[in-house]
Amino acid sequence: MVPEPLTSIEGARQGVGKDERPFQVLLVDDEVAILESLELTLAEDYTVFAVDNGLDGLEILENEEIDLVIVDQVMPEMTGVEFLEKVIEIRPSCVRMMLTGYADINMVVRAINEGRIYRYIQKPWEPDELRLDVKRALEAYRLNAENAQLTAALAQANEQLRAENIYLRREVERQYAFDQIIGASPAMQRVFDVMEKVAQTDATVLLSGETGTGKDLVARAIHYAGERKEHRFVAQNCGALPDTLLESELFGHKRGAFTGAHQDKKGLFEVADGGTIFLDEVGETEPGMQVRLLRVLQDGEIRPLGSSDTRRVDVRIIAATNRDLRNEVKEGRFREDLYYRLRVVEVTIPPLRERREDIPTLAHHFLDITNERMGRNLAGFTNAAMDRLTAHAWSGNVRELENEIQRAIALAGDEETISESMLSEHLRAESPREPAGASPSLLKERDLNRAVDALKRSMIAHAIEEAGSKTRAAERLGIPRQSLQKMMKRLEMD
Ligand SMILES: Nc1ncnc2c1ncn2[C@@H]1O[C@H](COP(=O)(O)OP(=O)(O)OP(=O)(O)O)[C@@H](O)[C@H]1O
Ligand SMILES: [Mg+2]
Incomplete structure (x- = not known):
């Protein structure tokens, strides 16, 4: 009791x-x-x-x-x-x-x-x-x-933050995983091979490729696939800033180093310590900056603007350029010694027009992503639309393709698939439908089905034009009228 x-x-x-x-x-x-x-x-x-x-x-x-x-x-x-x-x-x-x-x-x-x-x-x-x-x-x-309670609450909050941090990092890692980079073409498979090998090393990498080919994506994927992924990946576009500002961004500055430098500032090389720095558009740098970059590559040391001390940094460098750097060297615009330091491993990402077989997969990839982002549910592409996409020259490469698909989805009404008429004007204006049977452009076309479709379109268009009616055109083409009609529907001919 x-x-x-x-x-x-x-x-x-x-x-x-x-x-x-x-x-x-x-x-x-x-x-x-x-x-x-x-x-x-x-x-x-x-x-x-x-x-x-x-x-x-x-x-x-x-x-x-x-x-x-x-x-x-x-x-x-x-x-x-x-x-x-x-x-x-x-x-x-x-x-x-x-x-x-x-x-x-x-x-x-x-x-x-x-x-x-x-x-x-x-x-x-x-x-x-x-x-x-x-x-x-x-x-x-x-x-x-109270103290014990606060300590426990703090520990719990810390634990939660740590968990969130791990979650976010996984998200980022997932986002930049190799499998998010589309490319079944042999050209891209070669790129993946090199990426995989180089990710396990600290070697400096030079990525070259036209605008929109995925240099940014590849740089991040290399970082997140390697040992440095727990540390930061920082990117700096070297073409976007005047020389002094770029120097201060990359190397930091002491207070008073120049007008407006009110406080000491850490440069990106220090921020990225242990991790990776991505020097985008490295071909745009001026001679002074090229010397400073060479020093980091040679000695692993940086000196903040206005400071007399140097600091050691442990940073992996990935550089990118859409210029032909070898040519820039030849023309005297880029230091040869820096060029060789940068291209320890060179990865060249081919333009999209040289790997057209990747276009349908990429198109579907962006369709999925954009559907999700815009809350839409378009199911795919008509054959004619896909023909247009695969035939286009894509000077803006993957980025241009991505934009094209986003545009089509954004402007879609209640359509269920993306058809030719939903593509932008300049894509439709090109003519894989030019009259004349085996045109030179048709002979270059590697996909047999597409080439045959294009040929069918042009023969049908011709026949109708010459015969004046579908019935007589069908006779000339040697097929039943109903078949002609079906075929025209599939080929999206009016
Ligand atoms: N192989 C690919 N698979 C999936 N998405 C890709 C691929 N290549 C590029 N992209 C996407 O295309 C867009 C452009 O790619 P990115 O920014 O990496 O190109 P870039 O080469 O850095 O271009 P720039 O030279 O203009 O900076 C991005 O949205 C990227 O996610
Ligand atoms: Mg880029």
Whole structure:
């Protein structure tokens, strides 16, 4: 049976714990007179439980949230120190105080030193002093508890942040994984082979390729497939800034290095320490910048603008250019030594028109992505539309194709597929339908079905023009009228 508290005055302000519950104090003493007097001293401020033996005391500890214990050292069944050992087991955070006579002092001091007792109260005690002692002890206790709670909350928040961070990083990694780069053509397969090998090394890579061929994508994929993926990938377009600004972006500056430099600033080489820096449009850099880049590549050192110290950095460099750098060297616009330092491994991404077999897969890839992004549900392309896409020259390469498909979807009404008429004017204006059977452009066409379709279109158009009606055109072409009609529908001819 759990003994009832002898007195309980709830809510006395100074005795209230941080969760608005009054502090609960347990008194254990075999001498009832002492017990009563202790209780009188404390009952005004706290909820007091008073018992005259250790066993009852333990039962209360098990069932009540006791914040502070005062126990007498000398009791018949269990000494105060033994009782407090149990308190430590049951409620480790509970404040422990001991009542003692003069004779027990040495033993109690040892218990205090060993951390088992918060403090001792020597008999006889001053009620006011005791009240103050208990109050201080409980304040410290509350602060401790709050601290522990805040520490736990902080640890939890940290853990959550860490989890989110890992999640976000996975997302980014997923986004730039090799399998997000489309390309079944032999030309792209060769690119992937080199990428895979080079990703496992720290070798400097030079990516070349026309605009929109995917240099950015490939640079990120190399970073995220390698050991440096836990560190930053930073990109800087070297063609976008005047020389001094670019220098400050890449290498940082000291305060006052130039007008407007109000504070020290870290350069991207330092930001990317341990990771990868992507120097886009490296062919656009001016001679001074080329010298500075050469120094990083040779010595792994940078010097912030306006500073006299150099700093070591551990950064993997991937550079990209849509110029023919070899030619730039020949023309004296690009340093030869820098060129050779950059092209330790050179990856050339072929223009889209040289890998037309990738166009249908890319088109469907962008259809899926854009459907999702725009909340649409277009199912695919008509044959004629796909013919147009595969035949186009794509001077803007994959980016232009991506834009074309986004445009078609954005402008689509309730169509279910992308048809020829939804493509932009300049695509439709080109003519794989030119009259004359085996035109030179047709002979270059590698896809047999498309070539045959184009030939059919041009023969049908001719026949109708010359014969004046579909019926007579069908006769000339040697096929039934209905077949002609079906064929024209499939070929999207009006
Ligand atoms: N093989 C590919 N598979 C899927 N998406 C691609 C592929 N190549 C390029 N893209 C997409 O095409 C767009 C252009 O690619 P990216 O920005 O990497 O080209 P770039 O070579 O860096 O062009 P620029 O020289 O103009 O900077 C991006 O949206 C990219 O995701
Ligand atoms: Mg780019």
